[in-house]
Amino acid sequence: MTAQAVGVSKWFGQKVALSDVTVDFAPGVTGLLGPNGAGKTTLLRVLTGLQVPSQGEVKVLGVDPRRDRSVYARIALVPEDEAVYPDLTGRQFVELRASLGRCPDPHGAAGRALEIVGLTGAADRALGGFSKGMRQRAKVAAALVTDPQVLVLDEPLNGADPLQRAQLIDLFVRLGSEGRTVIVSSHVLVEVERMTHRVVAMVDGRLAAIGRIDDLRAAMTDKPRQVRVTADHPRALASALIGVEGVEGVQLGGDTIDVTTTDPATLARSLPAVARASGIRIRAISPADESMEQVFRYLVESST
């Protein structure tokens, strides 16, 4: 079960929002990353059939969503900005979606969906009075109510407070582990990292990278790894480490040293040996540029 774009391009007048994008989203959670204006929202709208590609093909669950409308019942999009009907209550909004999606029991399904996002208490208040975070969760509930196979979320944590964020992250992880295809676009990479290690990165309407973060990092062979070591005698340790195979440089800084190496595995094995041999206590070892944020920054840098 996948969502697939093949050679998709999309332009609005002169502006090319997507340029020859070919990507396949597998079940589980995938992060969609990119600077503002990279085309993420356009890609999401094309995948869910809300927008027609200027070129190329889209297939979701095996069909083109614009040709076979029945697949809509199994896709759900939570857009970033959407006006909601301010006079409907949360429950009415979700039930409406349930009916439109031909749920057999709209009321029950809505109740369950609202429970999942933690809006049961506020469900019978008008949407107009909802805070941004609550509106966002209402939209997630509306998306979940049809039990979609493909769930596409554009900045779903916008406006959510820390507790709600944690709950929503857990929710998306769970939905992904149930075999659904969950695509999350977000700028807060620290949070995307908790949902998944798989990303699709876009810059300027084109694909910049696809894959697992650690594999992408490993593929960046032109960028040596950085590891920060906290030790009691940093200078002495630095001096000893220079002799290690693959180490390209050591930077001193207070009680830490930053080691640059082209061979992280060798460094990992050498550190304990070198430390023991020199009698220097190490308190912390932390890779400095493995995070999704750092990898993404490298990707964008190398794309421009």
Next chain:
Amino acid sequence: MTEQIVSVDALTHRFGDVVALRAVTLEIAPGVTGLVGANGAGKTTLLRSLLGLVHATEGSIRVMGHDASTDPIAVRAVVGYMPEGACLPKDQTAADFVGFTAEMAGVPPKDARRRASETLFLVGLEEERFRYLGDFSTGMQQRVKLAQSIVHGPKLVLLDEPASGLDPAGREQMLALIRRLGGFGINVIVSSHVLSDIEETCQSVVMLDAGRLIRSGPMDERGTSKAVTVEVVGDPAPLAAMLTGSGLEVAAVGPVLTIEAVDDAVFDLIIDAAASTGTGIFRMGRAVITLEQEFLLQAGRPGT
């Protein structure tokens, strides 16, 4: 003893049936302080109280030496505010608007023009400042909002979700700017739902829940856990076995070992064992309780 920039004493704010703040007593030290809390926890009311925009039902609040109840206008002369959400007029240029906000704070017109230029430059807007705000991207708008908050040279600025809507690069730049403000001796209070941002930029934190103060104080005051986590390269079993043999409590999840530690000697034991078994260490360090974990615990729900 440095003068506290904010002193709150038994501050209670009641509006009809809603109690937004309950007998909150806290002091905020100079520097960069984070303000965290669930939606509806009283953050907005506290921020508005800091600006002298709401009257306390009971209690008092002093900001930068002025009483916010009796002297709210004096407070606003020395405090800057960066609102969340859209707040810029579309038909003025950045330079013109920021100059205007300076004049509104009482800066003489010629100085206002100069200050506007300097602060816009500081936030990274150069030729763009002569363009109309209606044409600005979200990132540029956030910068303008920050510029107008410091243009009149306040000693304290309140930032409400400063990284909202920014892409990863923009977020990084904004957080760096906030740290820079701290470096310039401008006191900052940052309100944000993204707790990792708060962790990166703030030295102290104020936590609210349901109108009550949960914690207020330096970030480091959080206990560090007694455990040490070690992530190895390859098979963790030999290392785990050796450490257990030395009498340590070791828990293993995949390549990550969690070791109960009584004192710093455990680091030597780990390094020694790793060197003996030839195990590479990818990452090692005291398990840190993240701000998020602490917040979720305090707010009455289990942390992840």
Next chain:
Amino acid sequence: MTDAVIYDRGYRAYDGELLGRRATRGAIAKDGIRRILGIRRKARRKVLPWALLSIGLLMAAVLVGQLFIFGSLAGAVAEGLPSYAELFDLYSRIALLFLAITIPELLGPDRAQGVTSVYFSRPMSVADYLGAKATAYLVMAASIYLVPQLAFHLGAAALADEGFLAHLTGNLDVLWRVGASALGFILIHGGVLAIVGAYVDRTSFAAATFLGVLLAGGNLAGVISQAPFTGARYASLLALDDHARYVRDWIFDRDLGAYWPERAGFDPWVSVVVIGFVAVAGSAWVYRRYRRLA
């Protein structure tokens, strides 16, 4: 060692003095005037206000031209041509249009675009904000009502038989008449505009609502006031625009038309009271609304 200096171009704190609330109000008022006239804004915003202002001046110029043909003001009036009061009447519709379109600009966009949160974080009160906006309105309203009159006055003085200065000094009463009449319009229109502008965000809708309430509403009230049931005459008090014109006629001691309050049998001073009431009540209502918004 050397004379070389490297300057630290980092942040320079601002330790300058901060002027007080008068400066704040002044800044808002000036910005309001610039906003109405489209100064420091995109070019297209200048078109409407300046076009309307020009029409007003043009009318004055045309009348001066007519005077020229007839030799002098006295001569022209003898021939039945328009003088101050009539000029007033002529372009009062232009003035109305100008103020209807531009005054909601002062209040609406600030709310619609959320700029109020920036304003109220500054060292000022709601009264300062509204007072400054009111000042901008008064300056603009005075300009459009008085500048063409002044132009006409100067033109008439230039053509006067008795000489420029003599005409001016001999017709000082004109000045207060024009001023007082203008004030009547400015106050009653301002009162209604303020209320409309405090609730309606979009300038065009606010202007349309204002014109509708004032003119159509006024006429409707007037028609009702002529109905035969008791107390109907009081409906004429709602013909707000007519009050200002009634008072203007009274001040100039002319009779340029039949106004609803007049036809319902009210004296001009009643209109004066209504004008004052609308101005005060409107301001109070707007203040209360903004107190809750801030």
